[in-house]
Amino acid sequence: MRIVLADDSDVTRRILSAALARFGHEVIAVADGEQAWAAYEQHRPPMMILDWQMPGLDGLDVTRRIRGAPEGADVFVLMVTGRDAASHLTDALAAGVDDYLSKPATAEHLAARVRIAEVRIEQTSARRRAEEALAKAQWLAGIGHTALALQHEINNPLMALLTHAQLLSEDAEATPDVRAGVTTIMAQARRIADVVRRLKELKEPQAVEYLGTSRMLDLGARRS
Amino acid sequence: MPPMTRPAADVGVHDLPALLALVGDDEELMVEIIELFLREYPRLMGGIRDAVTAGDVRALQFSAHAMKGSVGNMAAPRAYKAAMDLETYARADQLRPARDAAKSLEHELSLLHDALASLVARRTG
Numbered sequence: 001m002r003i004v005l006a007d008d009s010d011v012t013r014r015i016l017s018a019a020l021a022r023f024g025h026e027v028i029a030v031a032d033g034e035q036a037w038a039a040y041e042q043h044r045p046p047m048m049i050l051d052w053q054m055p056g057l058d059g060l061d062v063t064r065r066i067r068g069a070p071e072g073a074d075v076f077v078l079m080v081t082g083r084d085a086a087s088h089l090t091d092a093l094a095a096g097v098d099d100y101l102s103k104p105a106t107a108e109h110l111a112a113r114v115r116i117a118e119v120r121i122e123q124t125s126a127r128r129r130a131e132e133a134l135a136k137a138q139w140l141a142g143i144g145h146t147a148l149a150l151q152h153e154i155n156n157p158l159m160a161l162l163t164h165a166q167l168l169s170e171d172a173e174a175t176p177d178v179r180a181g182v183t184t185i186m187a188q189a190r191r192i193a194d195v196v197r198r199l200k201e202l203k204e205p206q207a208v209e210y211l212g213t214s215r216m217l218d219l220g221a222r223r224s
Numbered sequence: 225m226p227p228m229t230r231p232a233a234d235v236g237v238h239d240l241p242a243l244l245a246l247v248g249d250d251e252e253l254m255v256e257i258i259e260l261f262l263r264e265y266p267r268l269m270g271g272i273r274d275a276v277t278a279g280d281v282r283a284l285q286f287s288a289h290a291m292k293g294s295v296g297n298m299a300a301p302r303a304y305k306a307a308m309d310l311e312t313y314a315r316a317d318q319l320r321p322a323r324d325a326a327k328s329l330e331h332e333l334s335l336l337h338d339a340l341a342s343l344v345a346r347r348t349g
Contacts, residue, residue, distance in 0.1 A: 008290070009264065009290065009293055009294050009297070010260045010263070010264050011257050011260045011261045011264055011294055011297045011298075012293060012294070012297055014253075014256065014257050014260055015246060015247060015253075015257055015297060018247065018248070018250070018253050019248060022248060051293075053286065053289055053290065053293075082289060082292050082293045082296065083289075103293050103296050103297075104246055104293070104296040104297050104299070105246075106245050106246055107245075107246070107247070107248040108245075
């Protein structure tokens with residue numbers, strides 16, 4: 001797992017980096033809060049390990065920024081700090097920190113916390129996948145309902161329109177202009193019928209870009 | 225609980241087994257972080273001296289906290305306690321006892337420096 005680690009102490013950074021690398025993680029180690037935020041924006045890691053007290057942006061500031069960023073809610077933030085009073089823990093949780101490890105942190109304690117993070121990250125990822133699948137299922141169901149409604153509301157008047165147009169086209173007294181107009185009406189009515197048929201038979205609906213700003217259902221129609 | 229979180233006052237200058245536990249029993253890494261510490265702590269102590277001289281308790285609290293974290297990594301209970309005392313006095317805005325605590329910390333750091341330098345010499349020599 002890719003992890004951004006921020007601590008202004010060279011010693012702490014080296015100890016934690018070495019432990020994380022030993023557990024098989026890819027570590028991006030930085031020395032202050034500004035660099036931590038920049039590393040987050042560049043790498044979008046699933047986990048951040050932050051010291052609380054750092055020059056400039058501190059660990060809580062960085063956490064708040066992450067929580068305010070798109071998809072920042074899913075990032076697991078572990079605070080590693082020498083502040084271990086109950087009030088500090090409350091402040092950390094209020095800022096959006098997920099877990100908390102007192103300094104100095106042994107490799108074993110860090111390993112346990114990272115394992116907790118991995119489980120939580122996988123659960124969050126599974127929940128997101130389920131939400132996306134549900135949203136797609138709802139979208140498909142909506143298309144199915146729409147297709148049925150169109151079939152019912154459009155096909156019946158369309159059939160009446162085509163029947164009457166056919167009768168007009170067979171009228172021996174109709175002028176050439178009227179015949180041409182009726183032919184156009186019948187062609188366009190059949191086109192509408194074809195759209196309704198394709199909507200009903202759609203197997204794997206896809207949305208495509210429309211006019212650059214919107215998206216529409218792709219019915220695979222040839223447009224004239 | 226990590227071995228250094230609540231150090232006893234009567235333990236030695238540094239605790240080698242605890243230090244090795246912090247680095248996962250990797251002696252090479254231990255030597256590396258000791259060398260990093262020996263370069264890092266004078267800068268932190270300079271910050272403490274400056275804050276004491278300026279009577280800036282906020283800066284002193286910041287510097288003492290950073291020093292506490294740094295010496296904690298060395299499994300050095302006495303220096304850790306001295307840094308913790310200094311941070312406590314600074315947070316309570318008590319500059320006079322903070323000055324004494326800073327002197328005590330400097331003394332402990334001197335002892336720790338000698339002990340760690342000797343340890344590195346033994347491991348690398």
